[in-house]
Amino acid sequence: MNTDRIRGMYDILPDEIGWWRLAEQAMIDTARRFNYREIRFPIVEYTELFARGMGEATDVVGKEMYTFTDRKERSLSLRPEGTASVVRAYLNQGWHTQAPFQKLFYIGPMFRYEKPQKGRCRQFHQFGIEALGSLDPSLDAEVISFAWSMMDQLGIGGLWLRLNSIGCSEDRERFRAVLHAHFSRSIAHMCADCNRRLDENPMRILDCKEPQCQPFIDTAPGSADHLCPECALHFAHVRSLLDLLGLGYEIDSRLVRGIDYYTRTVFELMSKDLGSQDTLLGGGRYDGLVETFGGPSIPGLGFAGGFERLVIILQERANAKLTETSLDLFLATLGEAGRRYAFSLAQRLRRDGFSVDIDHRNRALRKQLTLANALHARHLLVIGDDEARAARGKIKQMDSGEELEISLEADTIADVLRKGG
Ligand SMILES: [Zn+2]
Ligand SMILES: [Zn+2]
Incomplete structure (x- = not known):
């Protein structure tokens, strides 16, 4: 393939x-x-x-x-x-x-x-x-x-x-005749395309980029003088x-x-x-x-x-790289209950307009945190089985490193994301 x-x-x-x-x-x-x-x-x-x-x-x-x-x-x-x-x-x-x-x-x-x-x-x-x-x-x-x-x-x-x-169109007809007369004198020194253009449409000769044709184009009459x-x-x-x-x-x-x-x-x-x-x-x-x-x-x-x-x-x-779109929240997970909780929470917050992502490869927490950094996530929330059961956890503001313990209800998280800039 x-x-x-x-x-x-x-x-x-x-x-x-x-x-x-x-x-x-x-x-x-x-x-x-x-x-x-x-x-x-x-x-x-x-x-x-x-x-x-x-x-x-x-x-x-x-x-x-x-x-x-x-x-x-x-x-x-x-x-x-x-x-x-x-x-x-x-x-x-x-x-x-x-x-x-x-x-x-x-x-x-x-x-x-x-x-x-x-x-x-x-x-x-x-x-x-x-x-x-x-x-x-x-x-x-x-x-x-x-x-x-x-x-x-x-x-x-x-x-x-x-x-x-x-x-x-009448002006163009007249101008074409003027150009035809002008280029006819020198057409032997011009490129093959221009030789073809002379009878098809001599106006196109003016677009020619071939160096050998330029002297004849430079001395050609102008259309604005034939209106x-x-x-x-x-x-x-x-x-x-x-x-x-x-x-x-x-x-x-x-x-x-x-x-x-x-x-x-x-x-x-x-x-x-x-x-x-x-x-x-x-x-x-x-x-x-x-x-x-x-x-x-x-x-x-x-x-x-x-x-x-x-x-x-x-x-x-550009002096600076174009600002990358950052993610509002990355949900890192531990354990099956944590994954299910995060999966449903992500859906709720996306419906409210936030950009949210989770890890889909069931990887170790350390790898998930690396991913959150690479995605420029503004907030991080780690949800394990305990957090899922208690519906409470710590949301981290990535820039400041500040952590806040909150209830893991979508509305509460949405409030934090909105305030978090
Ligand atoms: Zn006219
Ligand atoms: Zn030419």
Whole structure:
């Protein structure tokens, strides 16, 4: 039996969970403050959903999806991202007719067959939000400020934004032609992927990381200079609202993000505090996506980021180890009557909300006391047959070493645990 992990997929172990909870809680708290509601969608969808949504020619759809045929010969894929599923659920619920304005968030695993490296896994965990039903620039600024607030809550400083607008579909068409003309002159010196992208979608060339392509990308025209008046005004409004909120940004005219559904505002949130300038999350508008899926013309936008990277940052930045959850009470036992008494007492106290544990391996008292220490138990109670018979015993406050003789009724013990801090 092979017990290896699948490459690029990891167990998140109990010792690490505290960091994950911290990051997840920041998402949940921020969503509450901004009034975004949680949605949970299936891990598996029809492959077509991602192919139509993200674009057949994107790397994600073309090379990175986990796609398989089910028992009825339908092509299904593990979700590589959340936006397509959220929009699918939105249409599936009929929200486009009944409640078109929706602010939603999600957290959960996504799957991409990428080259695994630090902070990048094949099963990775995303947090994201989607806001559908308004073109108003205030929604763009809110989505960005949501992201910013979440990172603030986690104590991640030095935040700055890479911001751009790629315009409406007409602007994109025009910009693609401009880029095609620009790259056509130098395409012979560029990588094989870029040669393919030139005719598929020259905007994707801007995402290329190959060193040989950088000089031509650096001199490429910017999308923000090719916007129609309406999109230019929208972009100006977004920027003025970010100024109003005091959120620092840098216009990066080559930021286009490699997925087909993006329109108008696109952004990435970075932190200067991190050694390398790491992207914390990215997102943008997708004003045509609902229509692509057969719905009416309803605009939307959102962002997504990876928990793996956040957890690495939180761990690297932490001076102290994350406080371990301690146990309210450990019940050590001697003899069969003592064990039965403790077993029932533990159940009562757990029902009252206390964390209580007992030894399940019937070991010597000394080993049980070692375990109580390892578990950081705040209180210890040793129950032997005598204690069980008399229903009296000594409860020990582990920090102070203080012992108190009490009646072994659940209510009495509960009082001591509550006072014991
Ligand atoms: Zn436009
Ligand atoms: Zn290239």
